[in-house]
Amino acid sequence: MFSRLTPLVAALSLAGIALPALAEAETELGRIEVTGTRLASRAIRPVNLTVLSSSDIEHSTATSLPELLAGVAGVTMRNSDSTGNGSIDLRGFGASGASNTLILLDGVKLNDNDLSSPQLTVIALNRLERIEIVRGGSVAWGGGSSGGVINLITRRDTGADIQLGVGSHARRQLLLGGGLRQGAFSLRADGRHEETDGYRDNGRNKLLAGAAQFGWQDERSRLELGLAKETEELRFPGPNRVNPATGLNEFIQAPWSSSTPKDWGKTEGERLTLHGEGKFEGGRWALDGSRRGKDTDAYFDYGGFPSRDRRESHENRFSPRLGLQWGGLEVAGGIDIGRAHTERYSGSLVASDLAGTSRLHTEALWVDLGYAVQAGSRLTVGARHERASQTVLVAASPWSPAMEFKRDDAPNALQLGWRQHLSADLWWYARVGQSYRLANADELVGNSELRSQRSRDFELGTEARLGEGKLRVSAFSMRLRDEIAFQPYVNGFGANINLAPTRRQGMELEWSQKIGELDLAANMTWLDARFRGGVYGGKDVTGKQVPLVPRLQGNLSLGWAWSDATRLDGQLHAVSHSRIDNDQINTGPWLAGYGTVDLKLSHRVGGWQLALSGQNLGDKRYASYGVKSTSGANYNLYPMPGRRWFASAGYRW
Secondary structure, rough: OOOOOOHHHHHHHHHHHOOOOOOOOOOHHHHOOOOOOOOOOOOOOEEEEEEOOOHHHHHHHHHHHHHHHHOOOOOEEEEEOOHHHHHHHHEOOHHHHHHOEEEEOOOEOOOOOOOOOHHHHHHHHHHEEEEEEEEEEOOOOOOOOOEEEEEEEEEEOOOOEEEEEOOOOOOOEEEEEEEEEEEEEEHHHHHHHHEEOOOOOOOOEEEEEEEEEEEOOOOEEEEEEEEEEEEEEEEEOOOEEEEOOHHHHEEHHHHOOOOOOOEEEEEEEEEEEEEEEEEEOOEEEEEEEEEEEEEEEEEHHHHHEEEEEEEEEEEEEEEEEEEEEEEOOEEEEEEEEEEEEEEEEOOOOOOEEEEEEEEEEEEEEEEEEEEEEEEOEEEEHHHHHEEEEEEEEEEEEOEEEEEEEEEEEEEEEEEEEEEEEEOOOOOEEEEEEEEEEEOOOOOHHOOOOOOOOOEEEEEEEEEEOOOOOOEEEEEEEEEOOEEEEEEEEEEEEEOEOOOEEEEEEEEEEEEEEEEOOEEEEEEEEEEEEEOOOOOEOOOOOOEEEEOOOOOEHHHEEEOOOOOOOOOOOOOEEOOOEEOEEEEOOOOEEEOOOOOEEEEEEEEEEOEEEEEEEEEEEOOOOOOEEEEEEOOOEEEEEEOOOOOOOEEEEEOOO
16 A cells, blocks of 8 residues: 655654654543643643534534634634535635645544645534644644644544434434444444535535444553545535626625536545554554545536536555653654545546546654653654655646656654743743645646745743633744745736745634633634735735735634523624735725624433524625636625524434
């Protein structure tokens, strides 16, 4: 499955150094310990970490994973196709946010080697045990993590449950799950079926997903084999077209109509995963292996000139790791090996002609040192070196010959952190680092000279426990070199290029407090993303705002435990205006800011859990994504859904 390692990788592998990633739970006596590394540790790392517990997920007013993540500080969710599959952006990368935010499911990457976003709507909220969000570049995961890493961790409990749900736009949902344990062996299986007609014409969505985990565990070790398969069928309603010159404004005149009534897509994915972990005298070991496949098929009518696009993608990954401890010193590290292969087929009615292929081979080394300098003080130092080889073939067409090119990269990631406890309930941290991103297969087509993106980061933060609450405040600065992004003012048609220097800087605040029967929480993000320089197609973008990055975002949540069985939860979500996509010169229309209000009433009786939720109760008309034409004043908006409701009834044994 994997090619032979380089001599250096092999040597370090034999030495037992392993690759960390995000955060791992300690399984000892069922205790969950989140530390900011992939190997469980007693020491808290100097990282900007937010954990959404199973209670947070259950009490949320969200009915899908993208909606849930939109309520987290530093996260921007935008929808560019009106299907509900939101793209997640950490720390203001705009249109390239999905390429700078890693999404993991139980430590397995869901991002592909292209410009697509992971299909998050296929993951049911009731399947999740917790969500861990680490902001900023990760030495552990390397490429594509400059914005941060989000790890979705699924349930492993026993018992069984079923849930039925119905809602607006003919939404129907069935969730099934169950787990059992016999001695050292365990089995957990989950299934999901959901359909909706969508809130726009030609907006139908249908998905079917199933997953199973087989496990074995004793007092010192755990092994788990996972299987998953997902199928999603989508209709694409297209954008609302706006042309000030002619008075056309579908966003106002006909927001729920479809401008592409014949377009559709289908995605089929499958995963095979292997996870192992254990402890021994003075250390811990862990390993992950995965094989992931995804087939996509899409049809676009283009006004009677149809185009069909089909892709078959496979990715294999293997990552052993090891951690050792001597007194106050912890050493962890490892290797990460990846192989990705994609074939793309195109045609007018049937996607049968090979349009191109891509192959990506990566081998990475990582090491992390953590040292307790004194009581309450901890220093961490980490480094990662990665070797990547990518080959892209573009098949011949009637207007161009075949092209094949190969790219070799050897980027590095670094980090230095300090965590200082001022008391048992108050501490601060500081972190400096360097992260990177490799150009993906889509970006390299016609742009074979793209260099790896580099980011130098600095972050300072403080955290405090406030009785039954907590407060976190952080400030960060990111200065990027050779950022990879689409620039519409290049070559007349636009191109993916290495931008002139850019920067992101901002502040994040998270607060929560329990007062009697009330649960209060609020977060706010201030973010400034700008071009530090650059002239493209005669257009000077120096000092201009990066499109699709709102300056301010905030969430206010209130939960009231009316009784032991009944609870009311609400959330106010607000986003300020931003520049529309393709408007790097900042002369086009604004993407208007918006605010929405959501409520959920839940009641528990016996083993039954009943809930009624309403989203966007003010029926606010807004768009989270829009794109400007570079040849005129016209632009497109993708409307988000209006007022809607969802009712569910579930039973747990």
